[in-house]
Each structure stands twice: as structure tokens, then as C-alpha cells.
Amino acid sequence: MLSWSSLKRDSVPAAGTLLRCGALLVLGLAAYWAVRLAWADHLSRSPGLADRERAVRLAPAAASLYERLADRREELGGDPLPDLERAAALDPANAERHMRLGLRAELAGDFPLAERSLLRAAVLSRLYQPRYLLAQYYFRRGNADSFLTWSRAAFESAYGDVSPLLDLCWRTRPDAEWLVQYALPPRPEIARQCLAFLMRRQQMNAAGVLARRISEAAVAADRPALLEYCDRRLAEGLAGDAVGVWNALSRRRLLPDGELDPARGVSLTNGNFDHAPGGRGFDWRVEQLSGAKCVLGGGAMRVAFSGRQPEKCLIAWQYVPVEPGIHYRLRFAAPADGVRWSIFDFSGTEIRGEPGADGPLTFAPLAEVVRLALVYQRPLGSPRLEGTVAITAVRLEREP
DSSP: OOHHHHHHHHHHHHHHHHHHHHHHHHHHHHHHHHHHHHHHHHHHHHOHHHHHHHHHHHHHOOOHHHHHHHHHHHHHOOHHHHHHHHHHHTTTOHHHHHHHHHHHHHHHTOOOOOOOHHHHHHHHOSSSSHHHHHHHHHHHOOHHHHHHHHHHHHHHHHHOOHHHHHHHHHOOOOOOOHHIIIISSSOHHHHHHHHHHHHHHHHHHHHHHHHHHHHOOOOGHHHHHHHHHHHHHHHOOHHHHHHHHHHHHHHTOOSSSOBGGGGGOOOSTTHHHSSSOOOSSTHHHHHHHEEEEEEEETTEEEEEESSOSSSEEEEEEEEEEEOOOOOOEEEOOOOBBTTEEEETTTTOEEEEEEETTTTTTOOOOSEEEEEEEEEEEOOOSSSEEEEEEEEOEEEEOOOO
16 A cells, blocks of 8 residues: 555656756757757858848847848848838837838838838937938938927037038028027037038138137137137138137137237237247247248247258248237347348238338238248348347337
């Protein structure tokens, strides 16, 4: 007769056997699916379309396999859209797949699917790319209001180069004032790129509005674009806006020089040669010469002449803001035979000044900016200058 204890002893090995069989079955199924998925992945990389179709039948829940099938189908001239739709449906939280589906749907002329897909991508991702793609889409569809909405959203999330988006804005509405006032968000990194864009487009009035806005809160990253704006204005002979931007940079300690004020006679930058030249805006520019080398800093401008320099050459110069019709006196120590200071207008034409009895040069400019230049010209009957010339200061004063 069987007892309860004997039945219990006999059931323990049986239960263990069942558990081991179950575990082996699970391991076997896992191994089977691992092999099946690996084989499907291998087939999806095959150049044969039939192999890729077989891959998605082996692993019908793998979105990446449908994307590879779409790639090959498109390469062979087929329609990849159904495969891309399936990939997006299998991975609904993947913004990249919705973006790709949207672009391909637009190319196929399925504009409702394109719009839905791109909008879905913008919901899923807070990054720049889906917003930029939507702005492109509405630009191509001629929907100006939606373009403006999504271009602003793209600017808000953008990092890096936004020149293509600025170009789309300009093509939508080539109005520089509109671009500055309404299209751009108040982000410094976007504003400085827009400033460069407007200057390339020769939209200098709107660039001036933006440059003044940027300069009031400028940081070091803004300095190159703002100095480029100054250079362009000065090359046009317009000193007013350039002085304003230069002074704003000076107030924010982004320049080593003080503010300029032509009305009070403060027009010269670094006349004591205290620091090396910046080569932008109102600072000194040093020319690269064969046979002569100019170095500024430490309280002097030193020019080393080898004796093989050109007979006439420009050594260093700077833009100087002045008041037209006012008489000015340039004071300096005569550096050496053939080395002299001269005044040019912004176009490069020399302004004939009158040397005084004590050496200063007096002149009356006709425009609001001139160029002060140190030049060398070999005197007639003399050999070329050889040796180092040191200039310790130059002064510009308004005559009473």
C-alpha cells in the first residue's frame, strides 16, 4: 500500500525533470529565435531584393529590416513607401523614421502623409532637424504662414550653421527689416549669423539695426561679426554706425582701446602703440612687405628696413573718424628720411595737407572718415633706407 511519504518522495524527481525539460525548451526557443533573427539580419544586407523580402518575413517586427528593404527597392526603381510606412509603424517613437517617411512621401506626391509624418517627428523630437524639415516642406508648398511658424521653431532649437534656413527666409520674403524684426528669435547665436548673412546680401541698413542690438549685450563670440560690420561701413566711408558699434565693444571690454568721440577730438586709436594691432575696425593694420617688417606694442611702432624694400610702400594705417570741414593737426616726430605720415580719404586718394613750421601736418577732411597711414618713399638721389626706425607716438588734434 502506497503511503503519502512515498508519493512525495517519488514526485520530487518528476517535478525536477519537468522543470529541466521546460528550461531546455525555453533555451531551445530562444536559440531558435536568435538564429532566425541573425539569419534575417544577414539576408537584409544582401544585394538581392528577394533576400531582403525573405528577411522581413522571418522577422516581421523588425523596423530596421523594412528600412533596408525600402533602400534596395528604391535603388532598383521600385516604390519604397509601403516599407517605410511599415518601419515607422513598428517603431512609432522613432523621429528619424517619421522624418524619412515624410520626405519620401512628399517626393511621391502624398502630401497628407508627408505632412503628418513630419509633424509627428517634430512632436517626438525637440531638436532642430524635424523643425527645419517642416520649414522646408511648407516653403516648397508655398505656405508662408506655416513656414514662418516652423522656421522660428527651428531657429529656437538650432545650434551650429543656420545659413540654409536664413536663405529660405530670404527667398520667402526678401525683406531685411522683416527678417530682423519678425522672423528671428532673440538668440545671440542666431543674431550674429543673421548679421553675417545680411552683410553678404549687402543689406547694410538692416545689418546696422541688428549690429547695434547685438553690440549692446555683446560677448566675445559676437566680436568677429561686429568688427566685420565696422570694416564694411568704414570701407564705404561711413563712420557713424561703426563708431557706435566700436564704442559698445569697448564699453563691454571686448577691445583693448577706449571709446572714440570725433566731436570732442577723440579720433585716434592706440596712438601710443601700447598693444599689438587688431587689424579690424579702427585699430592699426600692418601691411606685409618684402624687405620691411613692422611691429607694434610696448609703447612704440618699430619698422625694420632691410634696404631691399620697395621704393614706395605703405607700412601701417588705420581708419580715423573725423568731422568734415573741421581742421585737424597731426603731431609726430619726424622718424627718418623717406618715412612720413600721410592722410588718405576712404577710397585711397591722398589728402594734401600743409606741414606747419614745427612739423605737424594740418588738413581739413571732406568726409567723416579718413585713413592715417605711415608710408615710405625713397628720397630722390638717396639709397633705400636700411635699419630700424622707432616711432613712439602720434597725435591727432582738432584745431581751435
